[in-house]
Each structure stands twice: as structure tokens, then as C-alpha cells.
Amino acid sequence: MKFVCDKNSLLEGVNIAIRGVSSRTTLPILQGIKITAKGNNIKLSGTDLEIGIECQIPAAVEEEGETVVPARIFSDLVKKLPEGEVEVKSDSQNTVNVVSGDINFSIAGSNPEEFPEIPEVSREKSFKLPQSILKDLIKKTVFCVSEEQTRPILTGVLFEVFPNELKAVALDGFRMAIYSYKSEESFFDEEAEKYSLVIPGDTLDEISRILEDEETEVIIYHTSNQVLFQIDNTKVISRLLEGSFINYNAVLPKDFKTEITINKDVFMESLERASLIAESKNNLVKFEIGDSFIVISSSSEKGSMSEKLEVEVKGMLLEIAFNSRYLLDALKAIDEEEVNLYFINSINPLIIKPVGEKEYLYMILPVKLN
Amino acid sequence: MKFVCDKNSLLEGVNIAIRGVSSRTTLPILQGIKITAKGNNIKLSGTDLEIGIECQIPAAVEEEGETVVPARIFSDLVKKLPEGEVEVKSDSQNTVNVVSGDINFSIAGSNPEEFPEIPEVSREKSFKLPQSILKDLIKKTVFCVSEEQTRPILTGVLFEVFPNELKAVALDGFRMAIYSYKSEESFFDEEAEKYSLVIPGDTLDEISRILEDEETEVIIYHTSNQVLFQIDNTKVISRLLEGSFINYNAVLPKDFKTEITINKDVFMESLERASLIAESKNNLVKFEIGDSFIVISSSSEKGSMSEKLEVEVKGMLLEIAFNSRYLLDALKAIDEEEVNLYFINSINPLIIKPVGEKEYLYMILPVKLN
Structure with a gap:
């Protein structure tokens, strides 16, 4: 196998194929990337048997063929090569030779026949x-x-x-x-x-x-x-x-009794402060929902905290508690400025929806209060 | 103790004092920062008994006194407070109360009398x-x-x-x-x-x-x-x-026989490539110095590499080897564009100096070649 290609294209391909390579594998061949040179392209493949990733990049193929290179060292090497053209060739022993100007690397590759076939998926x-x-x-x-x-x-x-x-x-x-x-x-x-x-x-x-x-x-x-x-x-x-x-x-709840509109960032910052004090085990934070405010509080052997946020509340007053991590995970995934929170009572799930977005929602189970 | 100060000043002070706090201490009191409120300032102190750091920031002290707060949680808390004024007070039980607007924290502090004295150093x-x-x-x-x-x-x-x-x-x-x-x-x-x-x-x-x-x-x-x-x-x-x-x-060598002038970045990039192949144990890279070039090479079970750099050489030709990490550490600390390398022979130390800088030098022992 022998081909010449651009360093940056090769790096891009290697960086994609390496995502399929597991770092914790017991099969040494799976620590490699298979390179297949054919026509006007090379194909780079990585797999951990659960997932297979193949990426094609353009190359001047002088000799068709295939080999397997050790993924980590090959990717580090390509990354550290100067800009410009790279020549890659392999011999029948799968010794892989990488040349860029006066730079000359030989690394030990593996037999491509040992590399597991990545299955074809029917395109129906x-x-x-x-x-x-x-x-x-x-x-x-x-x-x-x-x-x-x-x-x-x-x-x-x-x-x-x-x-x-x-x-x-x-x-x-x-x-x-x-x-x-x-x-x-x-x-x-x-x-x-x-x-x-x-x-x-x-x-x-x-x-x-x-x-x-x-x-x-x-x-x-x-x-x-x-x-x-x-x-x-x-x-x-x-x-x-x-x-x-x-x-x-x-499992999606209906018939909400309480609805809150709240600024996402203000809510997140308050939850982050509450998390500082919450027990690290279940990150319990409490909400006390009043007629135009919500009091967020937490306590543990570290101390206690509470803060009051002015919010728009419709419906019943309520006390409820959550694992703050689940709330923060959801809020981090939201891009909108404001969110609506919908509650039924203190034992039924909370629904979070970004204001103005009907396309997604999050549901979070509360934690029982004693 | 009671004082009011700006959140950002307090954060800056805490971030400095926390540098004196060891994360791996067996003495719980050393995981704290001591706060001393006096006059128009508060002093924040952290120590691990080897090093002590004290930082003063301006504050409106309403009640002089001192307490010890848990360093990690206090610093996280101050970081997450909104901009503006913060009120901090402690009671005789060393419960520390932090208030910012509608936000109210109580955390368990420690007895300041248990905090080790940071020694005074004579100013002679x-x-x-x-x-x-x-x-x-x-x-x-x-x-x-x-x-x-x-x-x-x-x-x-x-x-x-x-x-x-x-x-x-x-x-x-x-x-x-x-x-x-x-x-x-x-x-x-x-x-x-x-x-x-x-x-x-x-x-x-x-x-x-x-x-x-x-x-x-x-x-x-x-x-x-x-x-x-x-x-x-x-x-x-x-x-x-x-x-x-x-x-x-x-131990500083004299009477150099070979002098090289080389671009620092080019040299570093080449050494980084050579390190990819070098045995991870001693990072051995070899230099072969010719009349107008240096060949840098390394080899291990991973493979082998060599590259030739055009450089200015004065004096004797030479073969010598180094632990590339020591070379890279030195080059990373240099800001200048070019460096001079001075050699005596393959068993005496190398001296590296930035070109145009007389103020510092590095010496590195070679590794014996078989």
C-alpha cells in the first residue's frame, strides 16, 4: 500500500476513525485503525465491536492495499507533522513508513486480515x-x-x-x-x-x-x-x-395544579448554590412555592441555605424536593431564556419546558420529604 | 465578627489564601481559611504548616473578631454569589452566616484558636x-x-x-x-x-x-x-x-567544541515527534551533528524515526543522546526565537542558551550510548 495525501485531511480522518477505537480493549488489533487505499481515496476504520466508524479522505493512491496502524501513536504523529503532503506506505510485514520532507517514521503495524469486518447495513x-x-x-x-x-x-x-x-x-x-x-x-x-x-x-x-x-x-x-x-x-x-x-x-403526568415561569440562568445559579450545601449523596434541594415567589433551600452537615426568587406562579402553593443534579442537567440542555415548571403535588413528577418551545420537555421525579 | 464587603474583593482574597491550604491534610483545621476582621480590613489566612499565605482586603467591619471557614465550600460559595455586597458574620459557636440580598447561607466554621499561628518574619x-x-x-x-x-x-x-x-x-x-x-x-x-x-x-x-x-x-x-x-x-x-x-x-562545563544555532520552535517540534517513538522510560533521543545539519532520531518497540534539520554548526561533529523531556522542559521555558547549544563531547553536559540573552542558561547531562 502506498499513498500521498494532505496532512490536514489525514488528521481529520484519523480523528474521526479514532472515535470508534476503544481505549480499554483486550484485543490488541482493536487498538488500531485500518487504512484501506483504493481508487482515489483512503478509508480509515476504527471499531470496538459495538460501534464502527469509517471515514474516507481523498488521496493519490500509488499502490492499492490495506494495513492497520496503532491508533494512538499514528494520530499523535500525524498531528505533530508539519503542514503539507505526507507519504504513507506499508510493506508485507505491515511496517508502516510515514514520510514528510526530511522526516521519516517507521512504525509497527498489524495484519489487516485480523481486523474485524465492520458489518454492512442494508440501505432499504x-x-x-x-x-x-x-x-x-x-x-x-x-x-x-x-x-x-x-x-x-x-x-x-x-x-x-x-x-x-x-x-x-x-x-x-x-x-x-x-x-x-x-x-x-x-x-x-x-x-x-x-x-x-x-x-x-x-x-x-x-x-x-x-x-x-x-x-x-x-x-x-x-x-x-x-x-x-x-x-x-x-x-x-x-x-x-x-x-x-x-x-x-x-408515565407522562397530566392535570397540573401549579405553573411557574422562571428565568433559566437565575434558576440555575440558585440551584448551584443550593447544591454546595446539599448532601452529596442525593443532592436534595427543597422548593417552597408561594404566591409570587419560590424559596429554594438545602441543608446538610455542611450547613444550611435558603434563598427566595420572585417568580410568576399560577395555581396552588406547594412544597416539593428534588435531586438538584437532575434539574441542573436539564437546564444546561436548554438554550431558551425562560422555562415553565409544571407541578401536580409534592409526590408527582415535575415537567420542565422551555417557554415558547413545544418541541421538547423534561420530566423529573421528586424526592420524598419526611 | 461581622463585616460587609464587595463580592469580587472577597473572592480575590479567598482565591489567594486558599493557595496556602493543603487538600491532603490530616488536621481538619488546616482545611479552613481563617478570617480576621479588624479596623477597615479583613485578613484571610491559609496554611499547610510549610507555607502560610495571608491576604488583606478592605471591608466595613461592624464587629471585630475572627473565625475559621471551610476553605473549599466557602470559596465555591463566594464564587457563586451574585455581584455586589456580601455580609458575613459569625457567632460564638463559629456558625458563619453569609447574606447577599435574599440569599442566606449558614455554614459550620471552626474555632479560630485552633488555627496555627503563621510565624512573623523579621523585616531586617x-x-x-x-x-x-x-x-x-x-x-x-x-x-x-x-x-x-x-x-x-x-x-x-x-x-x-x-x-x-x-x-x-x-x-x-x-x-x-x-x-x-x-x-x-x-x-x-x-x-x-x-x-x-x-x-x-x-x-x-x-x-x-x-x-x-x-x-x-x-x-x-x-x-x-x-x-x-x-x-x-x-x-x-x-x-x-x-x-x-x-x-x-x-559542575558548569567549559571549553566547548561544538556550537549549534537552531530555531527553538523547529527544534521543539522535532523533539516532540522523536518523543512519540522514544521509550517512555527514558525518552532517549539521539543527535548526530554534521557540518550543517543535525539528525534527530529515536527508536523503540513502537518503531523508529529520524529527521534532519538544517542548522548552523561551528566546530566538531558529534553523536550524543538525551532524555527528550529535559530538553523540552528547558525549551518551553524559553521565550526567544533561537537558541544556542554548546557541546564538549558525547559524555559531557550540553548547555542551552537563548540567543541574545546572557541572563540564563540550562545544562543537561547526556545519556550514555552503548
Whole structure:
């Protein structure tokens, strides 16, 4: 294998493919990036067997072929090369030679035949949406997936695709985020009602780092157990989580008795102060909702605090308590200036919605007060 | 104790005093900052018994007194308060109450009588220099102090004060840095030849974070075992290291046979690439010096590399090897664009000097080649 390409293109490709490489693998070959030189391109692939990432970059291929380079050292090396052209070649022993001007590196590669095949995903079923929307969707939901493996399905985000709507839902038993993206064009070519897939949260984290804030579209192909994200010249392939997701509509509360409108930043700053004092175990903060104010308080062996915020309150007065981390996680994902809080009573979930946005909501379970 | 002061002044003071607080202490009282309200000021003090830092800020003192607040939580709290005035008061139980508008915190403080006295340092002997110079001096020497406790004196930087010169020297057995600051005014009021102090590297690290890039002066008072840095309204008190420092002049090589002039950034980039391949244990990189070039190479189980840099060479050709980390540490501390390297042979130390700067030099021992 032998090719010449631009240092910056190569670095960009390596930086994408390395997102598929696990740092904690017991299989040495998985610490590598496979390079395949063919036609006018090279393809860089990284996988940890759960996720596979492939990225194509243009190159002058002088000799087609493939090899596997150690991911970390190859990426550090390319990063530290001067601007300009880089020549990369490998021999039958998979010794990889990298030359840039008077700089000459030889590193020990691995046999590409040992590199696991990244599965092909059938391109029959697909839907698409702008990169920026998918990035926002991930940011607003993925933090709610469960970190516990006791119910594996909850470690993923549910994507429900309706003819003109994509709904993403993540929940971990304490809180839930629902994001809805409406499309004027139908997502379906064929006659269909809806389908749903549950994508691992880890996959979405990696994808969100590859996505740009651009209008160009991501195409999402899927089968019953695999999903493929096509993002420009990059493909991300992941398994899907199997099993049935929770019927989230059934747990959504209705008939709210109290509604508050509050400035998001003021609310966040107050919660952050309250968190300083709250027990680090459950971050318990208390709300006492009056007729035109909310008193936020916390106490622990560190001390106690309380503060009063003037807010717009409609409905019943109420005392309720939460894990402040869940509130802060949700508020951090919101870009709008103001939020509405909807309560039923002190034992039912709180719903948070950005003011003026109907497209997403967060639900948070309260903590019981003695 | 009761006082009112500006949030930002209080934060600034707390951020300075907290530099004296050790995060790993077995004495709970040392995790606190002592606040002393008196006259028109409050004094914030932190100490880990090795170093003591005191900072004064203006405040409207309504009731004189003192208390000890937990450093971490108090600093987090002040940071998160809104802009404006803060009222702080403590009662006889050392419960500390912090009020800002409708925000009200009570935290458990400690008995100020348990807080160790930070020693007074006699103000008889002193010398002074601009903050920016002291900051630069620390940056250029402190990284060379020994991290090993086998020879404690080498964990500090030697300050040698002559009538018109201050020399700072640090060495760890593998490398040495010497910085010289010349003053037109004599450092001495009295008749004196020179004196020397060895200041712990950790103390200098903390001081360097307090120093600003300003021309205002730092006054350094000292006795035989204590030193006091007066920086604006901040005092840093530290013990001095005892014992005699190495006679560094005796180990400085002379009679160089080879001299190279090289661009610092080009040299650093090349060394960084060589470090990627070098064994992580000793970071061995080899130099082969020709008549108008230097070939830098390294090899390990990861692979091998070599690159050739065009440089100005005067004198003998030479092969020599170094731990690249020591070279990189020195080059990072240099601001100038070009450096001179002076060699004797492959077993004697290398001297690095910034071109056009006579005020400091680095010496690095080579690694023996087989």
C-alpha cells in the first residue's frame, strides 16, 4: 500500500476513525485503525465491536492495499507533522513508513486480515435530518439515559419515526427527556405508520462529536439490529438495543395544579448554590412555592441555605424536593431564556419546558420529604 | 465578627489564601481559611504548616473578631454569589452566616484558636524585584528542582543575592537552570558580600500563581530559616530549606567544541515527534551533528524515526543522546526565537542558551550510548 495525501485531511480522518477505537480493549488489533487505499481515496476504520466508524479522505493512491496502524501513536504523529503532503506506505510485514520532507517514521503495524469486518447495513429503510438538528437532539436527550446495566434498553435513546415526526426519548427511572422534530416531507417512501429503534447512548455521544452545526443532512439507515449514520464522508455503524422500550406516554403526568415561569440562568445559579450545601449523596434541594415567589433551600452537615426568587406562579402553593443534579442537567440542555415548571403535588413528577418551545420537555421525579 | 464587603474583593482574597491550604491534610483545621476582621480590613489566612499565605482586603467591619471557614465550600460559595455586597458574620459557636440580598447561607466554621499561628518574619534583611521578573525567574528555574526527597535541599531553588545581582539556581542531578537578574541599585543597605537562601519549589509554584506580570515590586524578607514575600496586600511565609547547596559553578562545563544555532520552535517540534517513538522510560533521543545539519532520531518497540534539520554548526561533529523531556522542559521555558547549544563531547553536559540573552542558561547531562 502506498499513498500521498494532505496532512490536514489525514488528521481529520484519523480523528474521526479514532472515535470508534476503544481505549480499554483486550484485543490488541482493536487498538488500531485500518487504512484501506483504493481508487482515489483512503478509508480509515476504527471499531470496538459495538460501534464502527469509517471515514474516507481523498488521496493519490500509488499502490492499492490495506494495513492497520496503532491508533494512538499514528494520530499523535500525524498531528505533530508539519503542514503539507505526507507519504504513507506499508510493506508485507505491515511496517508502516510515514514520510514528510526530511522526516521519516517507521512504525509497527498489524495484519489487516485480523481486523474485524465492520458489518454492512442494508440501505432499504432510512430517514434523514439536518446535522444540526441531530446534534441538538442528542444533546437534549442523551444525558438522561441510564448508566446502569440492569435494564440495558434504558442505556439507549428511543427514536420513534412517524410519517412527519421524529421523537427521541431517554429515561433512566428518575427523569425523562422527550425531543420532537417535525418534518414537512414524510420520512417514509412506503406506506408505513411508524417504526422505532433504540440507539445506544455511547454511540450517540460519539456521533455528536462528529456532527457539525450544519444544515447538511445525516441519513440514518437501519435494519432490525443495526443502524448506519451517513455523515458526509463518514459512516458510523452501531448495533441497536433489543427489547421493548417503556411506554413513556403512560408515565407522562397530566392535570397540573401549579405553573411557574422562571428565568433559566437565575434558576440555575440558585440551584448551584443550593447544591454546595446539599448532601452529596442525593443532592436534595427543597422548593417552597408561594404566591409570587419560590424559596429554594438545602441543608446538610455542611450547613444550611435558603434563598427566595420572585417568580410568576399560577395555581396552588406547594412544597416539593428534588435531586438538584437532575434539574441542573436539564437546564444546561436548554438554550431558551425562560422555562415553565409544571407541578401536580409534592409526590408527582415535575415537567420542565422551555417557554415558547413545544418541541421538547423534561420530566423529573421528586424526592420524598419526611 | 461581622463585616460587609464587595463580592469580587472577597473572592480575590479567598482565591489567594486558599493557595496556602493543603487538600491532603490530616488536621481538619488546616482545611479552613481563617478570617480576621479588624479596623477597615479583613485578613484571610491559609496554611499547610510549610507555607502560610495571608491576604488583606478592605471591608466595613461592624464587629471585630475572627473565625475559621471551610476553605473549599466557602470559596465555591463566594464564587457563586451574585455581584455586589456580601455580609458575613459569625457567632460564638463559629456558625458563619453569609447574606447577599435574599440569599442566606449558614455554614459550620471552626474555632479560630485552633488555627496555627503563621510565624512573623523579621523585616531586617530584604531585597526586592519587580513581580514580572520574579514570575519569569520562577518559570525558568523551578521545573528543574528535584522531585525526590533523598536530597531535600535539591527540592528548592537557590537564591544567591550579591550586591547587584540575584542568581537563582535549580538542579536535580540530571539538569540545571541558572537565571541571573542584575539590579543597578544594590540589594544591600549594609556592608555585605552575598547571602543565599534555598526556597522550597512548592512555595515558588504557589507564589508564581499569585504574581502578576507587573512592574510593582515584591519585597523578600528573610531570616536564617524563614522567608516572607510581600506582594501588594498579600504575604507568603515559608520555611527555608536547610543545608548547603551544591557548588554549581564547579559542575558548569567549559571549553566547548561544538556550537549549534537552531530555531527553538523547529527544534521543539522535532523533539516532540522523536518523543512519540522514544521509550517512555527514558525518552532517549539521539543527535548526530554534521557540518550543517543535525539528525534527530529515536527508536523503540513502537518503531523508529529520524529527521534532519538544517542548522548552523561551528566546530566538531558529534553523536550524543538525551532524555527528550529535559530538553523540552528547558525549551518551553524559553521565550526567544533561537537558541544556542554548546557541546564538549558525547559524555559531557550540553548547555542551552537563548540567543541574545546572557541572563540564563540550562545544562543537561547526556545519556550514555552503548
